[in-house]
Amino acid sequence: MERQSVRVDRIGAEQQPVVVVENFAADPEALVAEAAALPFRPMGEFYPGLRAPAAPGYCRDVAPLLTSIVREVFGARDQMVFNRALWSVAATPPGQLSLAQRIPHIDGVTEGMIAIVHYLARDDFGGTSFYRHRSTGFETVDESRHRRYLDALKRDFATHNEPPAAYIEGDTPLFERTAGYDAIFNRAIIYRSSLLHCADLPNGTVLPADPRTGRLTIASFLTAT
Secondary structure, eight states: OOOOOEEEEEEETTTTEEEEESOOOSHHHHHHHHHHHHHOOOOOSSEEEEEOOOOOOHHHHHHHHHHHHHTTTOOOSSSSEEEEEEEEEEEEOOGGGOGGGGGOOOOOOOEEEEEEEEEEOSOOOOOOOEETTTTTSSBBHHHHHHHHHHHHHHHHHHHHOOOOOHHHHHSSSSSSEEEEEOOTTTTTEEEEBBBBBEEESSSSSSSOOTTTTEEEEEEEEEEEO
């Protein structure tokens, strides 16, 4: 295994932590081979592509490192529980995106929810960016902010119209990009699920649906208290 490294960035005005881990998995090539044998399918209405559940062994393998990170960076003291881990291949053409897929999103509003994106594509199909909502100034949307954010977003659409059918690429009239991370093979980024973020998917490139050649990631979600 190549040498693993961990760094913590503090991003935006809210100075929320984003943990960047290089060489996250001990055998990333074995993970890609595992993904290639799985039946991928659409799963849920928000992800712009295909997904498949990851085997429980993946969570067991990365749990020791994640336990250390959620304690030291995110302040968890009690327990860490994996909610789900999903193989993901972004493959939806820009013209077919729903409104929710054209703007930054959050993965949850519950306190203690943490998201991990593990990049496993060799080719560059875009990493992940984080955003500030201009009209509220929110960079995170927790339970106390959720209703205000949704109401403000509705007013934004009335003023600026809904964004066109395309992947977001940096600043827009509604959102300002605060940080971005490249999709380096076997890199993982770890952040609070309430952080506004979006994949940096290319609008001018065909996104392969094959996990061996497409934008393959594992998206994991856990609760740490």
